[in-house]
Amino acid sequence: MSLLPIIEIPDPVLRAQSAPVERVDDELRRLIADMFDTMYAAPGIGLAAVQLAIPRRLFIIDLQDPEEEGGEPVKKPLVFINPEILTSSDETNVYNEGCLSIPDQYAEVERPASVRARWLDADGKQQEGEVDGLLATCFQHETDHLNGILFIDHISRLRRDMVLKKLTKLRKENKNLVA
Numbered sequence: 001m002s003l004l005p006i007i008e009i010p011d012p013v014l015r016a017q018s019a020p021v022e023r024v025d026d027e028l029r030r031l032i033a034d035m036f037d038t039m040y041a042a043p044g045i046g047l048a049a050v051q052l053a054i055p056r057r058l059f060i061i062d063l064q065d066p067e068e069e070g071g072e073p074v075k076k077p078l079v080f081i082n083p084e085i086l087t088s089s090d091e092t093n094v095y096n097e098g099c100l101s102i103p104d105q106y107a108e109v110e111r112p113a114s115v116r117a118r119w120l121d122a123d124g125k126q127q128e129g130e131v132d133g134l135l136a137t138c139f140q141h142e143t144d145h146l147n148g149i150l151f152i153d154h155i156s157r158l159r160r161d162m163v164l165k166k167l168t169k170l171r172k173e174n175k176n177l178v179a
């Protein structure tokens with residue numbers, strides 16, 4: 001198991017277009033295992049390879065239903081390679097989104113409530129299906145990462161500036177703490 005460092009804004013790699021994955025092989029599956037370790041440790045419910053400075057078109061999601069009190073959350077690891085959104089619903093949803101690359105900042109983002117998508121799974125097999133609810137929001141958040149888009153690009157300039165200012169303040173406080 002290895003944890004990889006998560007890249008944060010304003011690192012320009014987060015604005016890169018990720019390139020398609022060419023082969024679903026053991027090397028890729030090792031990267032995917034490290035991505036899950038890193039995401040669970042963060043903790044987060046989604047992670048795109050580009051957030052680890054690997055600009056390839058793949059992401060993972062685990063919404064981790066916090067099943068019954070006291071028990072371990074039930075893990076439902078999902079892998080999406082070369083994902084494509086085929087259609088999006090007219091109906092929208094608003095979620096309070098966060099991003100491991102914009103630590104501790106949240107904002108309400110409106111997105112299509114469901115999307116029909118196609119992707120390759122961890123065995124390289126093509127899959128197609130419709131996702132909705134939080135999975136649809138997360139799927140779109142992660143697909144955005146593959147295209148260099150962050151959730152703050154979907155909110156007003158005023159709210160974006162507030163998020164960025166709070167992040168700067170938080171980082172300054174953390175720096176003073178260790179100094």
Ligand code: GNR
Nearest residue numbers: 044045046047097098099100141
């Ligand atoms: O952990 C995460 N939580 C989250 C909450 C609402 C909408 C999207 C997300 S994804 C985020 C992890 C992350 O940064 N993925 O790219």
Ligand code: NI
Nearest residue numbers: 098099100101
């Ligand atoms: Ni993110």
